Amino acid sequence: MNDTVALIETALNRAIRPGLSIVVPVYRGAATVERLVDALSDLNPAGGLEVVLVNDGSPDNSGEVCRGLLATARIPLIYIEHARNYGEHNAVMTGLRHASGDFVVTMDDDLQNPVEEVVKLYDHARLGGWDAVYTRYAVKQHTGWRNLGSRFANAVADRLLDKPKGLYLSSFRCMSAMVVGAVTRYSGPYPYVDGLIMQVTQHIDSIEVRHLPRLNGNSNYTLVRLVRLWLNLATSFSLAPLRLAIYAGLALSALGTIGAVATISEALFVHRTPSGWASTMVVLLLVSGVQSMILGVLGEYVGRTFLSANGKPQGTVREIRRNDAGLDRA
Secondary structure: OHHHHHHHHHHHHHHHOOOEEEEEEEOOOOOOHHHHHHHHOOOOOOOOEEEEEEEOOOOOOHHHHHHHHHHHOOOOEEEEEEOOOOOHHHHHHHHHHHOOOOEEEEOOOOOOOOOHHHHHHHHHHHHHOOOEEEEEEOOOOOOHHHHHHHHHHHHHHHHHOOOOOOOOOOOOEEEEHHHHHHHOOOOOOOOOHHHHHHHHOOOEEEEEEOOOOOOOOOOOOOHHHHHHHHHHHHHHOOOHHHHHHHHHHHHHHHHHHHHHHHHHHHHHHHOOOOOOHHHHHHHHHHHHHHHHHHHHHHHHHHHHHHHHHOOOOOOOEEEEEEOOOOOOOO
8 A cells, every 4th residue: 555655656757747947046146036937937948847946145135026927928937036146156065956957057147148048958968868968168258267267266176176178167057956866965065066066977078059248247156266266166176175285295395305405505505605695585485485376275274174073054045935836647
């Protein structure tokens, strides 16, 4: 009897489970999120779709706009509100936990990713049997410094993450339910979604899509936010910074040994003691600088470990709301 009930429940869950979930972190998106949801409503992906909006403590009236969409949206819509701003990757993690599709696409709320590319991305992952599919842009419509920052982050990821060489890490990506389930088991306060994906699978592909100019406002990624994102990448999923500190220490030790031998030799055989003030100061500044760098790297690891052990939340959800557009979906 229990087995029969379980089979019925599984069948019912499968019947209402969409083929595609779309997770959209919302931050200062009041001017664009309504247009985005309206455009997504016109899509017809295999198996149907749902949209998950995660308001990441946006200071504008994005929450009010999203709540209004619950009454007007023509597709299943889930609205989640963070109690404060935690960052894009934290918001994506919250959205992934509430997405129920066989595949999940993550995209920004700024309309720079053409909506028609969503089904193209989904179909490529679904029909090709890929665990994850990233997008790459022929021409990126970001500012010059933002493009430079993205190239730098990807170059660092090439060396720190176990990712396919040359793969461009984009926030417009598609993951299978298997990958989503594995990724969302991570509960640390500093998630980096791409690093988590690379830990789960290497069965990854990419496709080229269009990238549109930003219609409203400026990018939410400031230089400080990009640096924080790079720190998450570097310190949460790699020991490379610690190894770099070790190599720097070894190099300085070797340099110091050479200098000591040269100084002793000069004292023994040349019998002339140079003034050496400038060279001494250079060595002191060099050594102290590298020591400070090593201590900074260690401090970053220790601090993040301390905050994780203290239970710093990845994201605190204030409210979750759903519309009724999918109640009759079969």
